[in-house]
Amino acid sequence: xxxxxxxxxxxxxxxxxxxxxxxxxxxxxxxxxxxxxxxxxxxxxxxxxxxxxxxxxxxxxxxxxxxxxxxxxxxxxxxxxxxxxxxxxxxxxxxxxxxxxxxxxxxxxxxxxxxxxxxxxxxxxxxxxxxxxxxxxxxxxxxxxxxxxxxxxxxxxxxxxxxxx
Numbered sequence: 458x459x460x461x462x463x464x465x466x467x468x469x470x471x472x473x474x475x476x477x478x479x480x481x482x483x484x485x486x487x488x489x490x491x492x493x494x495x496x497x498x499x500x501x502x503x504x505x506x507x508x509x510x511x512x513x514x515x516x517x518x519x520x521x522x523x524x525x526x527x528x529x530x531x532x533x534x535x536x537x538x539x540x541x542x543x544x545x546x547x548x549x550x551x552x553x554x555x556x557x558x559x560x561x562x563x564x565x566x567x568x569x570x571x572x573x574x575x576x577x578x579x580x581x582x583x584x585x586x587x588x589x590x591x592x593x594x595x596x597x598x599x600x601x602x603x604x605x606x607x608x609x610x611x612x613x614x615x616x617x618x619x620x621x622x
Contacts, residue, residue, distance in 0.1 A: 480545050480565075480586025485513070488579040506579040510570040513581070514557050517566065524557035527567070545586040552580055563588055 486509065491499045514524060529550035536542045536550060545567065549556050553571030567584045 480584060482545075482548050483583040483585070484580055485583060486581040490578050491576045502579055506570045506581050509581050510557075510568055513568055513583070517559060517568070521559045521561055521566075524559050524568075527556045527558050528554065529556055529569075530554050545584045549582070549584055552582065556584070560588060 486506070488502050488506065491502075518524065527546075529546060532542050532546040533550035533554075536547050542550070545565070546556075549567060549569050551573055553569040556567040556569045558565055558567045565584075565586050565588050568582070569584070570579065570581050572579050
């Protein structure tokens with residue numbers, strides 16, 4: 458699975474201009490819904506998806522170094538209040554409370570696993586978006602800052618919020 462995921466991310470990174478303002482969300486794997494499922498099966502699915510994310514993170518870490526861990530809770534709260542949220546973080550925060558993030562050239566790459574609501578399917582996702590030094594600061598990564606210093610003091614962009622393609 459790691460090779461296919463890595464190839465999909467390489468395809469997106471090969472053309473940063475094609476990302477547009479919002480970037481892309483890659484849904485790498487989606488489980489079944491859990492309407493009539495034994496709770497033990499649901500827990501097993503959660504563990505399986507987390508193990509797959511750890512494997513993906515291992516592949517990406519070999520390539521780009523250790524990721525930063527980004528708390529997405531504030532972004533979900535902003536979204537719930539109807540406030541603008543940087544598009545990649547809006548969709549990620551709807552699935553999970555944390556993302557693992559790498560700076561790769563002119564892009565950011567994040568992985569996450571979660572689900573939108575109870576009984577909904579689990580999703581293993583990777584998000585890729587252009588790093589234009591805008592939006593919220595990202596966590597430190599690999600012993601150096603992964604965020605543009607100017608972005609730390611810049612408020613959220615009030616530009617149009619565009620969803621993932």
